[in-house]
Amino acid sequence: MVTVVRTVLGDIPATELGTTDAHDHLFIRSPLLPGQELNDPARAEQALRAFLRLGGRSVVQWTPHGMGREPAALEALARASGAHLVAATGLHQAVHYPAELLTRIMGTADELFVSELTEGIRDTGVRAGLIKVAGSFHGLDAHAVQTMRAAASAHHRTGAPIAVHLELGTGATDVLDLLCGELEVPPCSVLLGHLGRCPDSVMHHEAAEAGAFLAFDGPSRTNHATDWRLPELLLSLADAGYADRLLLGGDTTTPGTPGMPHLLGPLRSRLRLTLGEDLLEQIFTLNPARAFALAPHTKGAKG
Template sequence: MTVRTVRGDIPAQALGRTDYHEHLFQISPLLPGDELDDEQRSGQEAQSLRAAGIEAMVEATPIGLGRDPAGMARIAERTGLHVVATTGAHRQAHYPDDHPLLASTEEELAERFTADLVTGMSSVDGSPTGVWAGLLKAGIGYWSISPFEHRVLAAVAAAHVATGAPVMVHLEHGSAAFEVLDELRGHGVRAERVVLAHADRNPDPGLHAELCAAGAYLGYDGIARHRDWPDSVILDCLLATAERGGADRLLLGGDVARRSRYRAYGGIPGLEYLPKRFLPRLVREGGAELADAIMRSNPARLLDWHA
């Protein structure tokens, strides 16, 4: 069992407690003024996550959004975090109309994604970094999949078939989950190799249990977004889904993703909110065994290239 991190391959069982979805570097026209672009500050934020007991994280920034492979590797080395980097592309809305990625063919996208996984990612200026990605990512809109997003899904699937790397899909507000799984299955990707990010933005335990029964992993990453609903809604959905047979298919992350929410950039609540504020509630209400499965066993199984 092997997980590909920015510092090389490690045994899946060596990951430890894993935050399945965060960002150390991210620049998007959808988030003006919330850029994560300072290695020192992002490193400080990562250190706070490590100090709070998290041992590994997925850095979920794909191509074209300020991804910094060398910076990730340096942060991993300084903090001791196992960092899994991401290739692929986000939903189309994150890219300006003249972004060159939008004009890429399915074959060109698949070649680039596979290269990131096998030979290493390039820096923003196109120079090689010698740092590998360990996860593939695609994204879709709210109940919509654009032609570009269809090409990305197909290209991600081709790269997965070629390498065995796991797949993450951004679901806007948790929509179109089964539709995405159907499309990926048509390209040769089993649901067991996919995590559906933001599933908890549609906190429906009945639907979630069905998705888990189909084999997919569900990413719960909407905590500390009290403008939408309290953390109790997410926790209750998680516990209800686990009770319905989904305990071995749930993952947790923060997806904080904004400088205004990172303590090292002057914001709150920071990456430490997940381990310090939410995980203790999960242990109290769901038990240590469930929390251990969600934070250790499940991410190790998903991120293993040969599962």
């Protein structure tokens, strides 16, 4: 059976993703970052084309519901550039939303997620290809539990992968216990983000052993004190047999950062010294094709 990835222009064979930025944001806004919105289509196109010139092919945008995804702009960018773009449904932490929005949608969040995965976002016809949720610092608060329950329900109905923001890279065990234990989401359909922000190699190995994908996705900022440890963290996981679990992304969230071109430029050159080209090819190309593919599901959903 041919596996597919759901892009903003429709489903494509997973093998066509090519070199992939596994976590980034072309458009995003949050009340926590006033005046630092990414909402300029021209800037987004400039960053995307720079990424493509460096050999990139696909960008997975983890911007969830209510945070300025700009689905129509994503569709236009994909058509103009030839890039494969994947959009997200889901919800971030509660602090990113007005209380009235959460009150209105939380009881039926799973239906919202399924609708955006199968019918389209805000009547645009642009369908999301993954579900973004978020943990809290060193655990799960009530909002995280509720959104993850909705995400698991939507996954079982659509096969969409679930991408998880780990606050400062913590709480992976709690996330996996809930999603993959109680809620029976296959670990291979769970992507754990921001692991480089907590360079705990033991925790990383435990998450990999559980079967989840591990996203190291802070390099666009180049200012985290832990970023310099990225080569050794990746090499340790690869040497332990988890090379097929690893993903890399830029996670550009504010203007003025190096952004996604940094991923395939300076960062890739630096990682090549430690990891070698074959492993980088696996991380950038082979692994995303499996991580973002829609899994088989039993409860019918369009597409």
